[in-house]
Every structure is written in C-alpha cells, then in structure tokens.
Amino acid sequence: MNDTYVRIEYEALLGFCRRVFEKLGLSNEDAAIASDVLVASDVRGIESHGVGRLWRYRNGLKTGLMLPDAETEVLKDTPSSVVLNANGGMGAPVSVKAMNTVVEKADANGSAFGCVRDSNHFGIAGYYAMLALEKDMLGFAMTNTAALGVPTFGRQVAYGTNPLAFCAPADREKAFVLDMSTTVVTRGKVELYDNKGKGLPLGWAVDKTGRSAENPKTILDDMFNRIGGGILPLGGEGEGFGGHKGYGLAVMVDILCAVLGGAAFGTDICDTETSSARVSHFFGAIKIDRFRDPADFRKDMDIMLERLRRSSPAEGCERVYFAGQKEFEKEAECMTEGVPLLKHTYDELCWITSEEDLEAPAASS
Amino acid sequence: MNDTYVRIEYEALLGFCRRVFEKLGLSNEDAAIASDVLVASDVRGIESHGVGRLWRYRNGLKTGLMLPDAETEVLKDTPSSVVLNANGGMGAPVSVKAMNTVVEKADANGSAFGCVRDSNHFGIAGYYAMLALEKDMLGFAMTNTAALGVPTFGRQVAYGTNPLAFCAPADREKAFVLDMSTTVVTRGKVELYDNKGKGLPLGWAVDKTGRSAENPKTILDDMFNRIGGGILPLGGEGEGFGGHKGYGLAVMVDILCAVLGGAAFGTDICDTETSSARVSHFFGAIKIDRFRDPADFRKDMDIMLERLRRSSPAEGCERVYFAGQKEFEKEAECMTEGVPLLKHTYDELCWITSEEDLEAPAASS
Numbered sequence: 001m002n003d004t005y006v007r008i009e010y011e012a013l014l015g016f017c018r019r020v021f022e023k024l025g026l027s028n029e030d031a032a033i034a035s036d037v038l039v040a041s042d043v044r045g046i047e048s049h050g051v052g053r054l055w056r057y058r059n060g061l062k063t064g065l066m067l068p069d070a071e072t073e074v075l076k077d078t079p080s081s082v083v084l085n086a087n088g089g090m091g092a093p094v095s096v097k098a099m100n101t102v103v104e105k106a107d108a109n110g111s112a113f114g115c116v117r118d119s120n121h122f123g124i125a126g127y128y129a130m131l132a133l134e135k136d137m138l139g140f141a142m143t144n145t146a147a148l149g150v151p152t153f154g155r156q157v158a159y160g161t162n163p164l165a166f167c168a169p170a171d172r173e174k175a176f177v178l179d180m181s182t183t184v185v186t187r188g189k190v191e192l193y194d195n196k197g198k199g200l201p202l203g204w205a206v207d208k209t210g211r212s213a214e215n216p217k218t219i220l221d222d223m224f225n226r227i228g229g230g231i232l233p234l235g236g237e238g239e240g241f242g243g244h245k246g247y248g249l250a251v252m253v254d255i256l257c258a259v260l261g262g263a264a265f266g267t268d269i270c271d272t273e274t275s276s277a278r279v280s281h282f283f284g285a286i287k288i289d290r291f292r293d294p295a296d297f298r299k300d301m302d303i304m305l306e307r308l309r310r311s312s313p314a315e316g317c318e319r320v321y322f323a324g325q326k327e328f329e330k331e332a333e334c335m336t337e338g339v340p341l342l343k344h345t346y347d348e349l350c351w352i353t354s355e356e357d358l359e360a361p362a363a364s365s
Numbered sequence: 366m367n368d369t370y371v372r373i374e375y376e377a378l379l380g381f382c383r384r385v386f387e388k389l390g391l392s393n394e395d396a397a398i399a400s401d402v403l404v405a406s407d408v409r410g411i412e413s414h415g416v417g418r419l420w421r422y423r424n425g426l427k428t429g430l431m432l433p434d435a436e437t438e439v440l441k442d443t444p445s446s447v448v449l450n451a452n453g454g455m456g457a458p459v460s461v462k463a464m465n466t467v468v469e470k471a472d473a474n475g476s477a478f479g480c481v482r483d484s485n486h487f488g489i490a491g492y493y494a495m496l497a498l499e500k501d502m503l504g505f506a507m508t509n510t511a512a513l514g515v516p517t518f519g520r521q522v523a524y525g526t527n528p529l530a531f532c533a534p535a536d537r538e539k540a541f542v543l544d545m546s547t548t549v550v551t552r553g554k555v556e557l558y559d560n561k562g563k564g565l566p567l568g569w570a571v572d573k574t575g576r577s578a579e580n581p582k583t584i585l586d587d588m589f590n591r592i593g594g595g596i597l598p599l600g601g602e603g604e605g606f607g608g609h610k611g612y613g614l615a616v617m618v619d620i621l622c623a624v625l626g627g628a629a630f631g632t633d634i635c636d637t638e639t640s641s642a643r644v645s646h647f648f649g650a651i652k653i654d655r656f657r658d659p660a661d662f663r664k665d666m667d668i669m670l671e672r673l674r675r676s677s678p679a680e681g682c683e684r685v686y687f688a689g690q691k692e693f694e695k696e697a698e699c700m701t702e703g704v705p706l707l708k709h710t711y712d713e714l715c716w717i718t719s720e721e722d723l724e725a726p727a728a729s730s
Contacts (some may be wrong), residue, residue, distance in 0.1 A: 028692060081655035110445025111476045113651060138625070151673060153682040158673060166617045168624070176620065178613035181535025182408055202608055210679020228677075234607045235599050241549055242611075243567055243601045248543035248688035251673070252531045255541065259533070259665045260503070262657045290446035291480060292627045300624045304631060308516060308616070312593075314575020316516040323613035327451060 005086040006346050006363035014039050016361040017054060023356045024061045025068030031309050035093040037123040045330035046179075048188045049124045052345040057090070057121075059324070059353060065276035066120045072097065075117075075262075079105060082114040083261050087113065088278065091122030095141075099128040100285045103135055104274030106285035113140075113284040115261025120276055125165035126179030132285045133169045136294035140284035141165045142253045146277045146296040147267045148184045148223055152237075152244040155210030157223060157230040158266055159185045160279075162253035162351050167324070169294075170301035175322030182250040183231045188232065190216050205229065212237045213339040226267075256282040338364065371711050371728035372703030374512030379404050381726045382459045382716070383420060386722045389426040390433030395458040397442040402457040407704050410695035411544075413553045414489045422455070423485075423717060431455050431485045437462065440482075444470060445481040448580075448626050453643065456487030462479075462649045463492040468500055471650035478505075478649040480626025483515040485641055490530035491544030492687070497650045498534045501659035505649035508529045509622045511642045512632045513588055514548045515595040517609040518600075522588060522595040523631055525644075526551045529616035532689070534659075535666035542689030547615040548596045555581050555596065569599040579607075621647040655681065658709035705730065 014035050021031035028076070034057075036157040042050030060066035070089030076082065082101050087096040087213030098114045105112035122128070132139030145160030162183040168176045184204050193200055194216035207213035220227045234246025258265035263280035271277050288294040311320040341349075346363055353360040379400050386396035398423075435454030441447065445467050451459040463479045470477035489495070490506040506724030507699035519686030526546040533541045539676030540686075549569050558565055559581035573593030574577035587594045599611030623630035628645035636642050653659045676685040699705070706714075711728055718725040 055531075076404040076656060078655045083656055109445060109474065111474075111478060113476060113656075138621075151676055151685050153678055154676045154685040155679045158676055168620050178610075178617055180607070180613060182610075184600070189697075192606065201605065206679065210677075210682065234610055235549070236606060240566065241601060241606075242545070244542075244686075244688070245545040245547075245599055246607075248545060251669075251688065252543055253540065254669070255533050255666070258407060259662060259669060260653065260656045260667050262661065262665070265665070266672060286478060287445075288625065290415045290443045290624045291448055291478075293443060296627065297539075297624060300630070301620070301626070304616075304619070304624060307631060311516055311519045311523055312521050312575075314571065315520055317575065318378050320519040321609075323616065345541060355473070 004343050005340045005365055006248065007340050008346070008361045008363050009338050010039070010043065010335060012361035015340050016358070017051065017079060020054060020058065020356060022351060023358065024058060026090070026093070030090065033096045034090055034092045035126050037096070038129050039339065040170045041335045043109065043331050044126070044327035045125070046124055046327070047342070048186065049342060051349065053121070054323070054352065060120065060276060061090075077288050080111045081105075082112075084114065084116045086116055086119035088276070089120070090220060091120040091279070091281070094119055095122045095128050095281055095283070096131070099131045099139075099141065099282070102283045102352045103132055103137060103285045104286050106137055107135065107136070110290045113282065113288045115263070116281040117255065117263035118263045118278050119281055120279065122281055124179060124363055125163045126177050128283055129165040129167045129179070130175065134169060135285070136169060138286040138287050138288065139165070139167045140282070142257055144254045144257045144265065144279050144358060145187050146269050146271045146279075148187055148230050149233055149247070149250055150206050150210065152233065152247045153210075155206060155208060155228045157226070159250045159254050159270060161231070162250040164249070164253050167303060169298055170305055171295075171298035173305040175311065175324060176301065176305060179324070182234055182246050183260040184234055184236060184246070185231060187220075187231065190220060194220060201357060202233065205231045206237065251288060253272075254284070256277040265275065285330070300316055309326045341353050369708050370705045371708055371730055372705055373728050375408065375700060375704050377726040378416065378704050380418065384723050385423065386716060388723065389423060390393060391455070391458070392434070393660045395455065397674040398531055398700050398714070399455055399457045402461070402492050404493050404704065406489045407706065408696050409475070409489070409490055409585050409692035409698045411692070415550065416706060416714065419717065420713045425485065425590070425641060426455075442486045444474045444712070447477075449479065449481045451481055451484035453483055453641070454485070454486060455598070456485040456646070458645070459484055460487045460646055460648070461496070464496045464504075464506065467648045468497055468502060468650045470654050471499065471502055473635075476649070476651045477654045478647065480622065480645060480647055482623070482626045482628035482645040483643050484646055486646065487646055489530045489544060491532065492541050492649055494530040494532045494544070495540070495542060498532060498540050500650070501534060503653065504530070504532045507622055507629065507647040507649070509644050510635060511617045511636045511644075513552055513572050513595050514598055514612070515575065516614055517598065517612045518575075520571065520573060520593045521712050522591070522617045524619050525634060526596070527615040529614070529618050534668060535670055536660075536663035537577060538667045539693040540689060541666065541670060541687055542692065544689070546611070547599055547618060549599055549601060549611070552585075552596065555585060560587060564721050568597065570596045571602065572626060573646070587641050601615050618647070641686040654681070
C-alpha cells in the first residue's frame with residue numbers, strides 16, 4: 001500500500017461518519033443511511049465518491065445548500081411508480097427510500113420505477129441498484145449532475161456526467177454490477193490531472209473551440225464560466241469512435257431522471273457559489289420470476305460471469321473482469337484489512353472531529 | 366447524390382419486399398411487417414440494416430435457417446411480462462408482436478417488459494422502441510448478436526454488437542430516438558474497410574494477441590475462426606477511454622435479452638454455415654402518465670431537444686444533432702424524393718425478381 005494511505009477499521013469509520021451527520025442535524029436513520037452509502041464507496045474502491053466528500057457534504061449542510069431535515073414530498077404514487085420531491089435534502093437518504101419503495105412496488109407489480117427531484121449528490125449509483133439483488137430483481141439507478149458534457153460536434157456543455165447503474169444477481173458468483181458515468185471521464189479526473197500539472201489525453205475533453213484539447217486548467221476554467229468547452233461523452237470526439245452513443249446515453253439518463261420526474265435538466269443544473277445543483281435521480285426494479293425461475297436465472301448468470309472472468313487476457317494484461325468484480329474483491333479486502341483512506345482525507349476527518357467535538361477513528365498505516 | 370445510388374419510390378419498394386416475403390412463404394401479415402422494418406431502415410439512413418439484407422434473408426428462408434411459418438410459443442405471460450419462443454422464425458414479425466404486447470400490458474400495468482428467444486436478425490432496434498411513442502410511453506428495445514466483441518483486457522470474443530434503443534416522445538420536435546450498438550463499430554464497418562483495402566483506425570478492433578490492430582482481413586478471419594481478436598467495446602481498448610463501460614453495456618444487453626428469457630448468450634451465439642444465430646431480444650415500455658402529465662413531458666422534451674439542436678457547433682462542424690434527428694430528416698427526404706439504394710443492392714433486387722418471377726420496382730437515378 002502506498003504510504004499516502006491509512007487504513008481505518010470498517011465499523012469505526014461508519015460510526016464516525018454517522019456521528020458527524022447526526023451532529024449536522026440528520027435524524028439517526030438518515031445519518032446511518034448517508035454514512036453507509038459514503039463508506040460503501042471507499043469499500044468498493046470508488047474513492048472519488050467516498051469519505052473524501054464528507055467535508056463537502058458538511059459544507060453543504062452548514063451553508064444550507066443541503067437541508068439536513070428536508071421533508072420529502074410524494075408527488076405521485078401508483079402501483080408501478082413513485083415521484084418524490086427531496087426539497088433540497090441530502091441525496092442518499094431519499095434515494096434509499098425511493099429505491100426501497102420501487103423494490104416493494106415491483107414485488108407486487110412485476111416492475112416499478114421512481115424519480116426523485118430537487119435532490120443533491122447521491123454518491124455511487126450502484127449502491128441503490130444493488131438494493132434489488134436480494135429480492136431476485138434486476139436493479140437500475142441513475143442521476144443527472146451539473147452540466148459539464150459537450151454534445152457530439154458541439155462546443156458548449158449540455159448535460160452532466162449522468163451515471164447509470166444496472167445490476168443482476170448470480171448464485172456462486174458475485175453479482176453483475178455496472179456503474180458507469182456516460183462521459184469518458186468525470187470532472188474529478190480532469191481536476192486530478194490539473195493538480196498534477198499533467199496534460200489530458202486527447203479525446204477526454206474539448207476546449208472552447210470544441211476541439212479535443214490537453215490543458216486541464218483552461219478547460220476547467222472555461223467550462224465553469226460557461227465560456228465553452230467541457231468533457232467528451234463516452235466514445236470521445238465526433239462519431240468515429242461512437243461519441244454520439246455516449247452523448248445519447250447521457251441524454252437518456254437526463255430524460256429518465258429529470259424530464260420524467262418534472263425536474264430541471266441539462267444546463268439548468270449547475271453548481272454555483274450560492275446554490276446546489278438540485279439534481280434528480282431515477283430508480284427501477286424488474287422482478288425476475290415474471291420471466292423465469294430466479295434460481296435458473298442465477299445459475300445462468302454464474303456461467304456467464306465465470307466465462308467472462310476466465311476469458312484469456314490480452315498480451316500484457318493479467319485478467320479479464322466482469323462489471324462489479326473488482327469492487328467485490330476490494331470489499332472483501334477492506335472488511336479484513338480496514339478501509340484505505342488518503343492521508344489527506346484522514347486529515348480532513350480529524351479537522352472535522354475537532355470542529356464537531358468528536359473522537360477521530362483510529363488509523364493504521 | 367452519388368452515382369452509385371438509385372432512388373425507388375417508397376410504396377413501390379415496400380410492395381416489392383412484401384411480395385418477395387410472401388413468395389418465400391410468410392403470411393401476408395408477417396410479410397408486411399418484415400418489409401416495413403426493412404424499408405424503415407433505408408428510409409432512416411441506416412443502410413446496413415435495410416433492403417441490402419433482403420438477399421441474406423432470402424438465403425436464410427430458402428435454406429431453412431429461418432423458418433417462414435414458425436409457430437411463436439408463449440413461454441410466460443403475466444400482467445407485466447411476456448416471454449416468447451420464436452422457434453427460429455424471422456426476427457421482425459415476432460418482435461413487432463412482442464413489442465405491441467408489451468405496450469398493451471404497460472397501458473394497464475404502468476410498465477411491462479418482454480423477451481423473445483430463438484429468434485433471428487430483427488433489423489433496427491429503434492423500430493420496435495418507437496412503437497411506444499404514440500401511446501405516450503418510453504420505449505426500449507435490445508438484441509444480442511453473434512459474438513464478436515472482446516472484453517476489456519481480453520483477446521477472445523465474448524458478446525455481440527448488442528444494440529440498445531431507447532425513445533421518448535416530444536410535441537413540436539421529433540422524438541428522441543437513441544439506437545446504438547454497444548461496440549465501437551459493427552462487423553459491417555470492418556468488412557467495408559476490408560473491401561476497400563483500408564487499414565482500421567486504432568481503437569476499433571484487436572488482433573489475436575488482444576492488442577489494437579489495423580488489418581481488417583486478419584481480424585475478420587481470426588475472429589470468424591475464433592482464433593482470437595475481435596471488435597472493441599464502445600470506449601475502445603483498456604479503461605483509459607471507458608472501454609470497460611461499453612463492455613459492461615454489451616453484457617447488460619445480453620443479460621436482459623438472453624439470461625432473463627432463458628436463451629443462449631455470449632459465445633453460444635454464432636453464425637456458421639449450417640446454423641443461424643438464434644438470437645434473443647428484449648422489449649420494454651414505461652407509461653409516462655404514471656409520473657406526470659404526458660403533455661407536460663412532451664413540452665419539456667421540446668425544450669430539451671430544441672436546445673440540443675441549437676447548441677453551438679465546434680469549429681469545423683456545421684450542426685449539433687439530438688439522437689434520432691438525422692434519421693427523421695432523412696425520412697422526410699425519402700418520402701418526397703424516394704428511397705436511396707446502392708446500385709449494387711438494386712441489382713440484387715432485380716436478380717431476386719427474376720428468380721421469384723416478380724416485377725422489379727422502377728428506379729430513378
């Protein structure tokens with residue numbers, strides 16, 4: 001392990017986050033959910049959406065951009081659907097409630113879907129999709145985000161990184177869990193290159209002229225100020241490598257999350273100094289037994305996933321993975337060895353600790 | 366228009382295809398559906414899935430790989446789902462029936478999904494998804510195909526081009542219609558480069574070592590013989606440009622089409638000299654009024670789609686399009702000016718004409 005990391009015991013980290021959220025005004029139940037989603041991200045190796053964001057969440061709650069006690073409003077409720085207004089509350093608690101409602105409805109109805117509007121950052125989409133797995137269902141989760149993606153042939157941002165997650169249960173094998181942004185990379189990755197003073201690979205982002213560019217600083221500045229430029233869709237610049245497909249997927253996510261739920265979409269979603277993004281989410285569940293015996297489904301999934309992970313690797317590569325496999329392996333490691341956190345992130349936790357009069361979780365190197 | 370093309374009046378082309386299918390043993394109803402799907406593809410500018418395939422369909426029906434009068438079997442039927450066994454029939458007729466059933470079920474149930482197994486090539490996925498539009502529903506359609514895609518870090522094919530289609534209705538604007546393969550390109554594109562003696566752009570396909578390669582002939586041969594190599598997923602080689610995302614999407618499509626319906630998946634789907642691929646499909650519909658007033662949904666779609674098509678183009682580009690826009694524009698052109706067919710394709714039609722004792726549709730240049 002790199003010496004810029006420390007490890008924290010899983011339960012200790014979870015308990016610490018829970019206490020921070022409680023101090024910030026969340027109910028015990030909401031604090032438990034928000035912590036679980038946050039720590040699950042680090043545990044699954046998705047550092048960008050993990051405890052490193054606690055500092056930002058705290059800022060949002062302190063400044064009133066995110067409300068710790070917002071009342072969730074039910075805008076629509078049918079046997080196959082639910083539309084919730086989070087009224088500016090935290091993303092994770094309302095999303096767990098929405099996905100659990102969707103799963104419950106799908107249990108009776110065969111399939112069900114839900115939208116949540118006026119919400120905030122909900123962490124990893126896969127967390128919510130996976131709530132369907134134990135119930136022998138296929139799970140879906142998506143969210144829109146502040147606009148930073150440029151359409152094919154364009155030069156101005158028009159949509160967010162708009163991740164989508166899909167999961168399907170297996171038996172002996174772990175589940176198939178796809179959790180992907182529909183842009184080539186996220187803003188965090190571009191920021192990382194900026195921090196390191198590195199040029200971007202061509203095909204990640206375009207500058208204000210709309211052409212693939214390397215300077216992360218200029219791109220981030222011009223994008224933030226809406227001068228032009230932004231991140232490219234999955235598939236990159238133009239149509240030659242399928243950039244129009246990634247662009248289409250991103251808009252699909254925006255339609256399902258925002259247009260279906262009657263929420264803000266596209267460039268109306270932005271982070272500024274004074275307002276939060278007010279993003280929206282989409283959740284879905286399809287019950288497998290409406291198609292075939294779930295036990296048979298799981299057995300076929302075993303065959304499919306085993307074949308994929310045993311597939312011959314390319315020269316110079318060690319292994320082939322199926323979606324979610326790396327994350328399950330990381331999870332197993334974290335449960336025995338502790339959750340790795342960047343030293344920098346741990347220092348932030350310690351700072352929050354002193355501000356909120358709490359005790360920091362013990363770290364080992 | 367390029368001089369290698371001719372134009373045929375829409376109704377004449379449709380009628381001709383219908384008569385060919387009737388001669389080959391399809392019922393009047395099935396022949397009408399199969400023709401409509403085929404011609405719709407040319408009309409929407411998707412030449413690779415259009416009348417140019419009539420010759421192949423005829424071969425399949427003549428040799429018994431596709432059955433003109435296969436009995437569709439209902440394997441499962443619930444208020445939210447349907448599973449059909451096409452028993453080796455043509456893809457288009459059973460797919461239209463499946464999607465219409467799904468739309469009907471969604472009308473009562475809020476959402477519904479269907480799988481079709483043991484089917485054949487169904488043409489453009491978007492055709493089926495669009496059957497939901499008039500009913501104020503979101504439509505989904507997917508299919509798996511013979512395996513030709515290589516997983517991230519791999520060197521052997523593991524899944525097909527596995528296209529997915531999603532559509533959403535608008536009011537003044539045309540609908541949003543995403544219809545995309547989940548690989549960077551399809552086999553047809555690689556064959557085209559082979560025919561022209563051109564090298565492939567790096568990032569489209571890998572050779573038997575699993576590394577990005579340029580020679581289309583070697584790749585096609587080694588892929589067909591399962592020696593190694595194949596087409597890359599959307600996002601290209603490795604993870605740097607999101608290739609693992611395209612790979613994940615392709616497997617998602619295989620799960621929804623095949624594992625959910627109890628059909629063959631992955632490398633079990635292949636075209637050989639003596640057997641057809643026996644592919645499977647997935648269809649879905651979600652009723653918009655379970656979330657909000659469809660009229661309001663359509664108005665918001667207008668705003669979204671108008672913004673996208675008016676988005677500033679990159680330097681050197683003329684326009685920004687939303688998914689499906691180009692195809693709707695092409696359709697309008699074809700209805701007034703006739704459907705463009707490659708001269709080569711028209712010659713094939715004339716040959717079929719003489720074989721089947723039919724009259725060829727008139728062509729203008």
